[in-house]
Amino acid sequence: MSFVFNEAEFKKESEEFYSTYPADVSEIEKELNQRYKKEKVSAMVQKKWTYEAIAQKCKVKIFRYCPFYSEVITGRDRNSVAGAFPPIPGLGCWALRTHYPVKEFDDWRKPYVERNLLFAEMMTDHSHHYADVERVLYCGFEKIRKEIAEMQVESTDEREFKDSMLAACDAAITLGYKFSEEADRMLQTENDDSVREQLIRIRDTAGKVPRLPAKTFYEALTSVWFTRELCTAMEGSGFAVMGHYDRILYPYYRKDIEEQRITKEEAQNLIDCMMLITEARWKHNENTSGTNASVVIGGCDREGNIIYNEVTEMILNSFEKYEVSSPKLQVRISSKHPDKYKKHVALIAKLGRNCLSILNDDVLIEAHHRAGKKIEDCRMYLAGGCQEPVLSNECNSRAFMYLNLPLLLDAMLFPKELDFWSKENLRMSRVDTAQNFEQFYESVVYNTAQFLAMCAVHYYRFEQIWSEINPMPLYSATMKSCIEKKTEITKGGAVYNSTSFSLIGIGTFIDSLYAIKKTVFEDRKYTLEHLKEMIKADFQGFEADRQYLMNKLPKYGQTDAGVDKLAKQVFHDLAKHSSGMPNPRGGYYEASLFAFFFYDFVKENTWATPDGRHAGQRISRGCNPGETSENIDAATLMNSLRSIDMAEYPGCGVTYLEMPVSQTDTDVALFEYILSAFVHCGGSALDFNVVDKDKLIKAKENPDQYRNLVVRVCGYSAPFISLSEELQDEIIQRALRNG
Structure with a gap:
């Protein structure tokens, strides 16, 4: 047959x-x-x-x-292969609907969400399992x-x-x-x-x-x-991770080939069909994001043996053949993987499929091992949704609350106008009394840690509600540990139980801290009060000063020794203080740096920042430099990761790489170099967005002619013509800026 x-x-x-x-x-x-x-x-x-x-x-x-x-x-809705919170139509969400909304959660989050300090739609993760x-x-x-x-x-x-x-x-x-x-x-x-x-x-x-x-x-x-x-x-709930397909399917394929039950051609046809099922189901429009569905390839097995086989090649062949935005292809790669594998992955990147994420085994396996997990289990990690890592015997809760770091810094500079402290009776360390930058920075770290700890205390209660409103016995039945423990998955039945807050805007945060360090404490160009005056005025009447802050001071990602030293410290301190807090499932918080598109959502109420960024402008994405930083090419972006220990982030830290190049004229060797540099420089996760800027402009003008043009928005991929005009313009501007 x-x-x-x-x-x-x-x-x-x-x-x-x-x-x-x-x-x-x-x-x-x-x-x-x-x-x-x-x-x-x-x-x-x-x-x-x-x-x-x-x-x-x-x-x-x-x-x-x-x-x-x-x-x-x-x-179910047609677009229901992603998360299901707030509860969507369908019998699967019936129990959840009878208990929704949860007033306690809505009352707590409302003042933070309204002012864009937090993006917090879910009490816990309902998408990335x-x-x-x-x-x-x-x-x-x-x-x-x-x-x-x-x-x-x-x-x-x-x-x-x-x-x-x-x-x-x-x-x-x-x-x-x-x-x-x-x-x-x-x-x-x-x-x-x-x-x-x-x-x-x-x-x-x-x-x-x-x-x-x-x-x-x-x-x-x-x-x-x-x-x-x-x-x-x-x-x-959403089960974003389809599975580690090439590892688990290869023995069946090999046996069928040996016993002449299947040909390679038929196996490729089966893989092709499988890779297009979620794409056929989903209907993209400007009000939807991505499916969250992700297939994992490469990596290694429990013993550390490299996975690269004929099924790997067939899956890559499918992505080479079809321009799809779903499922996302999560490519696990390491310094040990063969060049042939890297070359094929590089070709997928060059073709501008833009549903490709690269996950660095050399970093992520170590990151989970440092978090106290057995090395054999760490080697079996998967990823789904945007890039959220999860072990095969783990129940994770990731990408459900995002903290706006630049606005939190502004709240420290303007505690009365941006009062996020008194509601929780938090005692903020005053930054305006610092005698030097070291004291200023210590206060910033203390306040950030205090705010994260406060959030973790509240979410401890909110996660406990999970089992009361939507237990998942079917999910639990697939986990042997749940049966052995006689404990349901949302109560801690998995072997590992992790939680992560996603920190957004770290590039803008670093640039703002460095601007304060240089102009206030080192060069004495401004007093802190004068800098605050400019920020509060959104730099109206201070354009020359804004240009100085924007263009004369080094920025994160531009390979400046002073900024790099500060960036290393900031990454370390944020990882330290967003990790280790207990959750009610017997696990702990793990550091995570990612964006989805909330870096865009929160911009409206984010005040101007000390780096010269105007109020309302976008903040940085994932591990990336600020959105307005100049002279950031692929090489400098990779190099900026060298001094940072990304193994402190088990929830992963994502680098977003815009490649505004012609997909016909660019040599695939360029993408091979980028992959090797990313692994060598110690990156965690890498998203490609390979776009032809002229084609983007034409697609906006003549959408019917470019229905298959897929772009990477941030954590998700989508047909360019399905996006809102604002997002289309942003992607075009990214291409123009990086070109």
């Missing part, structure tokens, strides 16, 4: 189907609401009811031109169910947890049978021989996989995809 991927027909069929979403499941939800009104059970029992209702009452959809099955019609698809792949839900059934429980909570996990496994098995029955029904009227072949394959497979362990390459792909999609549909 063979498969040839028909991209055009698959996309056409997907568009026709998903354009009808969300499906009406109001009658099922009405029954659940009536039952809940009568019984008032725990959220754990609500999830059990949800699984049972989905398995018994929801229809399934099989696409004629896709050999994979996973679409359960639960009332990884269900252990390998466990399902090797065991199957039937064996997992048997393990759960043997659990000895002693309390009501444990009994409810056990019963809910059993219901989750039963739902997965039942839905498999439903897909088999639906394929058999479709066969009664199907006349296309190639489609019939795939329907027969689905009919004969769906009753076995993922109920039983996968045995073939096709079954393995199906099991991994089905498990991830089922969690997304049934848990009311």
